[in-house]
Amino acid sequence: MKVMIIGGVAGGASCAARLRRLDETAEIVLVERGPFVSFANCGLPYHTGGIIAREQDLIVANEAYFKVNLNIDARTRCEAVAIDRRAKTVDLRYLDTGEVTTESYDKLVLSPGAPSVVPPIPGIDQPGIFQMRTVPDARAVREWIEKGSLFLTGMSKYSGFQTARPKTRAVVVGGGFIGLEMAENLVHRGFDVTVIELRDQVLAPMDREMAEIVESHLKHHGVSVVLGDAVTAFTPREDGAIKVATRSGTEFPADIVILALGVRPDTALARSAGLEIGKLGGIRVNDNMQTSDPEIFAVGDAIEVRDTVTGAWSLVALAGPANRQGRIAADVIAGRDSRYRGTQGTSIIGLFDGAAAWTGASEKALQNAGRQDYEKVYLYPNSNAGYYPGAKPIAMKVLFSRTDGRLLGAQAVGTKGVDKRISTLAMAIQMGATVYDLEEAELCYAPQFGSAKDAVNFAGMVAADVLRGDMPISHWGDPSKAILLDVREPAELSVESVAGAVNIPLRQLRERITELPRDRDIHVICRSGQRAYYATRILLQNGYRAHTMSGGMLARYHRGVLDS
Amino acid sequence: MKVMIIGGVAGGASCAARLRRLDETAEIVLVERGPFVSFANCGLPYHTGGIIAREQDLIVANEAYFKVNLNIDARTRCEAVAIDRRAKTVDLRYLDTGEVTTESYDKLVLSPGAPSVVPPIPGIDQPGIFQMRTVPDARAVREWIEKGSLFLTGMSKYSGFQTARPKTRAVVVGGGFIGLEMAENLVHRGFDVTVIELRDQVLAPMDREMAEIVESHLKHHGVSVVLGDAVTAFTPREDGAIKVATRSGTEFPADIVILALGVRPDTALARSAGLEIGKLGGIRVNDNMQTSDPEIFAVGDAIEVRDTVTGAWSLVALAGPANRQGRIAADVIAGRDSRYRGTQGTSIIGLFDGAAAWTGASEKALQNAGRQDYEKVYLYPNSNAGYYPGAKPIAMKVLFSRTDGRLLGAQAVGTKGVDKRISTLAMAIQMGATVYDLEEAELCYAPQFGSAKDAVNFAGMVAADVLRGDMPISHWGDPSKAILLDVREPAELSVESVAGAVNIPLRQLRERITELPRDRDIHVICRSGQRAYYATRILLQNGYRAHTMSGGMLARYHRGVLDS
Structure with missing residues (x-):
């Protein structure tokens, strides 16, 4: 049996290694278009930040390791360019030589990943603008940072001289994982960082009010976060930096720009081979990781998976699920009925x-x-x-x-x-x-x-x-004609209070309970919700219509929770 | 309804607070024989070590808090001395006045805890020997340490003078939670610490080979661990210290001794009231936390609980279970059918x-x-x-x-x-x-x-x-006539090898496989078990009878895992 695996990072590498454990005799070929198989892409931002010092640390295993220890034929800088499903062959192009060969397979595994989205923004190709998806990307950013100073040729205090100016200003476009990790690592490298995000929040998988805590924490650490804005153009500045212009009309000077607008499944090969693609644009597979052609499997960031909670199809670019999918594909190829359970997106x-x-x-x-x-x-x-x-x-x-x-x-x-x-x-x-x-x-x-x-x-x-009905709750922003009852101490109210709220500290509630009306809803507030719960219990048992404001004052604005 | 709760720490305090949430009208009396209700006994060792700086930080809530916020009548230094189940009364003795009163109850909750075991060792009452179960215990240890130096009156370099000698030597008797936490905290206070444990391991709930890693780590941090020995006598030394003599004939000088021999359920009151006691010596309760008298509940360290995995009765002195049991007793008293699921001993x-x-x-x-x-x-x-x-x-x-x-x-x-x-x-x-x-x-x-x-x-x-049968395993010490195959690299063997083992590095196994016999069991060894698994897969598929030695060389002695 000859198994071809297209893509040598998380899912593909896991599949190859697992398959070898299960089948000593299979011929396994692993091709990767990049220069490295099995590298730690989750570590890239930390390598640029200097936390992971050596590039070598990101290389989990190389071609020699695959050959010697696993008897796997791993080939880097080798791209699959076409699949002939009837003939069961793949055309491979070797990037260093341009040579194209045709190779047969019995089983084929696609693990092409999901490249970064790079929108056609004017000026996006100029120097100083980077993605962060591969080891060469990280190397390029490090070199750009370490190459040192830009030269300021405009008027300066010592007019007429070129003045060396260190690179100090970074713009990160996109507030997802990579964007925020890069923001942190650029702060570590001494940059003033601005994150520009199109959505009204960072970290899109989170609910917005929780993401606000993240935004607040980033600001606490010196990162500027611009929401609801999009980059419209990159233009060179006289001082050698890049002018980042946005839809809102703002301009940000940047000595480095990181594009982190998210990823999109790489389905070119699958599409051209006529494999089924899901509505979200990922390769469609069954629980056994088989595509619409049962001889072809697909794993990793390029596929659509079922969300285990909602049952909806979703695109999830995470290393853990990719590794598990790779193992499962190997199991199935080796004749086992292994099934993927879906992804819960942890x-x-x-x-x-x-x-x-x-x-x-x-x-x-x-x-x-x-x-x-x-x-x-x-x-x-x-x-x-x-x-x-x-x-x-x-x-x-x-x-x-x-x-x-x-x-x-x-x-x-x-x-x-x-x-x-x-x-x-x-x-x-x-x-x-x-x-x-x-x-x-x-x-x-x-x-x-x-x-x-x-x-x-x-x-x-x-x-x-x-x-259990012990604590009816309400939430900030719920439409309501309820009375607001604040059971905090007066000293706490002097810091921040809620307009129109009645204040009866919890410790006085039993004796002052008759000050409240029995025929109206009462929403009880404290700092975090705990005392409000206690008050709610007292009120309910005395025949009042009480609700605890979930999360109390901390849930009202969220922002200060970590950094107060 | 009048509910008496005997014991005001974890289980009792939780029960009282929960009951108030469920029932505003119940009369709740919480009596505690010690000077504090609801204190953080898990913090005591860290208070003696100075990590938790202020004694006040250990007091979760005081009597005034219970009164003002919970309308609970909490009484410290008040001991329940007898229960009359027919009359449904409890005799209470007030320790400061000696006064005894009789108080009625509708429901009674026992949360007496489990005092430290203090065996009748000669000399155990002399100064400098402490337990660590209450806030006063911690205070006494701190005062003893901070009182400063002992005086060395024997011959010294400057003969004839009394020489101040700081307290530097500590003996901890018992290698359980409290003993080891105290050992660490005494190290923080500058002591040379020796732990003496009767068993052949510390931390009795762990398996011995895993406890060996703990022992090794303690030694790495300067703690001497003496296993399989027992203290036979404490005697005063001329230099003001204590001589700790053990069964093995060893003597340890100690400027402070901590007794941490474990705890035993306090069942005196329950026994005298004729309540059922389990075989392990704890109060027997049902899932509703009711004792053999359904009007009397018991929670916390004094009761026996079902182990959720083995189904066996067990004694578990842990704060989390105690709190949950207290809540459940309150639920049941308030008319709810809340059930305790047993303890898994985390x-x-x-x-x-x-x-x-x-x-x-x-x-x-x-x-x-x-x-x-x-x-x-x-x-x-x-x-x-x-x-x-x-x-x-x-x-x-x-x-x-x-x-x-x-x-x-x-x-x-x-x-x-x-x-x-x-x-x-x-x-x-x-x-x-x-x-x-x-x-x-x-x-x-x-x-x-x-x-x-x-x-x-x-x-x-x-x-x-x-x-799944993919990796038959063996364990060190299993009786076996198997061949040992070490698949590590020669350089690793030079550090530590196994007598009689054949060495074929994993990377050479495929080509050298015929050196091995097909008709014998082969136990495969590497550093941690991972390469041995890979080798096992190769061997099995080639018709060899291979087993992976689980945990490899690291599992052979365990000791160095953390500190190599």
Whole structure:
């Protein structure tokens, strides 16, 4: 059996290695159009930032490794240019020689990935504008930065001389993973960074109000974030820099520009071979990773996958799913009935000293899928016991089914313990856990690692309190004629208060309860929602129509949660 | 309804607070024999070490808080001395006045906790010997340390003068949570610390070979660990210190001694009231937390609970379960059918820059429960992507059912990411996950937080490879007449090799395979087990009887995993 694998990074490399474990006799050919097989593309921004010092560290395995250890024929700078499905052959072009050969296959695996979107903006080809998708991209950015100063030829204090000016201004176009990681790494390299994002938020998979915490944290670390604006032109400036002009009429000077507008499945080869393409533009596969031609498999960023929560097709460019898909394709080729379960989209991004992460469906994904039966809560539990030094709040949004309590999604932003909570909740979603299961979860607790009621337990308790009717909730912005009751202490109100809210501190509520009307809805506010819950319990049991404002004042603006 | 709650720390305080949320009208009395309600006993060692600076930080809520915010009558230094179940009364003694009153109840909740075991060792009452269970204990230790120097009155260089000698030598008796936490914190305070443990390992809930990694790490940080020895006497020394004599005939000088021999359920009150006591010596309760008298509930460290994996009764002194039990008792008292699901024993302990953690059953717990159907694997995945600076290995042992692949237990020791992996696996066990589910888990991955194949995925893959028959495994110490095949590189063998093993580096295995016999079992060794797996696959497919030595050389001695 001869297996050709097109694309040698995450999915393709995993498929090749797995197949060799399962079949010593198969002839395996792995072709990669770039100069490296199996490189760590998730590390590229950190290499440009100098955190990963050596380019060599990004190379997981080279062609010799594949040959010697795996008996796999790996070929770099080799591009598949056509598939003849009837003849079961692939035309390969060797980029260094231009030679084209035709090679037969018994099984074919496509792992072409998803190249960066590069829109036809005028001036986009001039020097100093980069993508960040390959090792050569990272090398080019490093060289550009390290090449040193631009020369300022205009008037200066010492008029008439050329003045060396270090590169200090960066514009990152796009506020997704790569864009924000590059923003951070360019700050590490001493740049003033501006991120320009077309949408009204960064990190599109998150819900907007959670992304606002990220934006606030980026600003806290000196990154300018421009939302709802698009680059219309790049033009050279007299000082050697690039003028970045936007739709809103703003101009940003930049000594370097990073294009990070997202990725798009590379389906050219699949399309020309007549394979089925999904509505989102990715290659369509079945659970066995087979395309519409059962002899041809596809894995990784180029395919469409089922979202495990909403059931919708989606495009997910993540290394973990790509690796698993590669393994599954290998299993199936080796004669096993291995099936891909779909993707729940678990993701994390580091943000200076913090992180943002999510798993499962966002609220907008649920809305897009037409789900009406969900509820959400906001909470701000500590990363670990409050009495142990260094405890930090984690801003969390948790989505769950009103019908059966099943966990649907979670988003978190914080400086400590975010990855743990979202990984734990990802496992919960995978296993079909309800918020009642989260209440009872038994997680690691010592004061430096968690709390006796961990953030995950707390999320379950808050959500379950809603479902059991113990805590009717309301959300900021919900249309309502309710009375607002603020149960914080007067000193807290002096910092920030809500116009029109009645103030009765929680500790006085029992004795002053008659000041409130029984025949109106009361939305109770405190700092984070906890005291409001306590107040809600007191009010409900005394016959009042109380609702807790989920997340309290912290959920009102979100922005300051991490950096206050 | 009048509810009396005996014991005001984790379980009792949680019960009281929860009950108030559910019932505004109940009369709730919370009595605590110590001077504080609702204090953070998990923080005590870190307070003595100076990490938690102020005693006040350990006090979660005081009596005034309970009164003002919860309308709960909390009474400290008040001990319940007798229960009259027929009259439904409790006799309370006020420790400051000696006064005894009789108080009625409708429902009674016992949360007496589990005091430290203090064996009748001669000399145990002398100054300088402490327990670590209460805020006053911590205060006493701090005062003893800070009181400064002992005076050396024997002969010194300047003979005839008293010489001030700082307290520098500590003996900790017991190698459990409190003992090891105290050892670390005494190191922080500048002490030379010796831990004396009766068992042949520290941290009894772990399997011994995993505890050896902990012992090695403690030694790496300067803590002496003496196993299999017991203190027989404490006697005063001339220099003002304490001589700690042990059964083995060794003597340790100590300027301070911490007794941390574990805890025993406080069942005096329950026994005298005729409530059922389990075989392990804890109060027996049903899923609703009711004792054999349905009007009396019991929660926390004093009760026996079902182990969710083995089904066996067990004693678990952990804050998380205690809090949940308290909530459940409150629910049931308030008329709800809330049920405790049992305990899976998830625990973590910080160890200087590292941690040890576990969840579910240990191998010895499975053996004690008579389970024959389990298998185990050892692995040493990185905390995060190896190409990102700061990645550290995590030593993991994973136990699972050979029958259906269900995850039964996991133990981990490492310097980074241990809490995340065990919390994630705890959720997996809670939800009945199999090792096949772990393979497919979609966890947070960015290079600073994890790997595209996370440690949890990797655990699932290794275990599933065993169950699918792709990787027959063997373990060090298994009786066997197998040939040992070491597939490491010669340079690695020069550091440490296995007597009698044949060496064929993995990269040469295909061409040299005929050097091996087809008619004998071959146990394949490498550093961590990964290359041995690759070799096993090659051998099996060529008709050889190969087994991977699980965990490779790292599992042979375990000790150096963290600190090499």
